[in-house]
């Protein structure tokens with residue numbers, strides 16, 4: 635619509651159209667209201683201007699009038715509210731089968747690691763037409779992950795994960811900005827999102843990446859899990875001093891005291907860094923903290939490993955963790 639008149643950044647994700655439609659609706663409603671108010675001001679100024687000998691008539695209130703100017707705006711605002719809520723929830727809810735990218739922000743760069751193990755700095759390669767979920771955290775201060783062409787912006791906070799997702803709809807290179815002032819070189823904390831066709835992306839995955847791959851993130855996590863001695867307590871047979879982590883991710887966990895929590899990324903992160911915060915029912919608070927002993931990257935790998943223990947179908951767990959290309963194939967064929 636605005637190809638030769640770029641008032642908007644390019645629309646390159648599945649939600650961009652929804653966000654723009656809502657924004658255009660808001661513009662039209664505000665524009666019409668502004669026109670209406672100006673027209674009334676001009677008309678009333680002329681109609682009720684001072685005339686010698688004519689006295690103003692006082693009106694003590696009018697129920698129909700007051701109902702009209704209360705109910706009509708209420709309906710308009712409710713439309714905006716529900717429409718906005720629908721778009722918001724769509725943007726906030728990553729599809730379950732999205733491929734995952736772990737993002738670590740720091741002054742002043744973006745470090746990105748694909749679940750398959752590819753690492754990138756200030757650049758993210760993604761295939762067109764596939765849902766990509768970003769699990770993001772910061773090493774220092776608050777940053778904000780902003781891709782205008784995808785209409786997504788999400789604060790990235792130290793000490794926890796925040797999540798964003800998108801499905802790119804057009805191959806191309808798009809700007810990535812930090813949208814939260816984070817120090818002197820905040821304006822330089824930029825990067826690009828490279829959206830590629832399935833074949834190109836496959837080629838990039840298999841060696842085009844600059845940082846190279848150290849194997850799937852979950853496999854690195856498994857190594858760290860063994861090195862830190864986690865395996866001695868978190869045993870698969872349920873006989874260990876810590877809870878069995880098989881099939882844990884995404885489940886409800888019953889805690890000491892009767893509370894339940896969902897085992898999501900933030901729960902696993904917290905259980906590693908602050909194990910005493912949420913004690914699983916029936917276990918003792920004996921786990922030491924790993925605060926300061928693991929880097930953000932290692933934490934991400936551990937989280938990816940715990941997740942890989944909960945692959946949805948039985949038998950999938952092992953193949954998912956071991957062969958990245960296998961995991962790619964079926965999804966890649968979807969978009970062709």
Ligand code: CUA
Nearest residue numbers: 777812814816
């Ligand atoms: Cu990071 Cu601004």
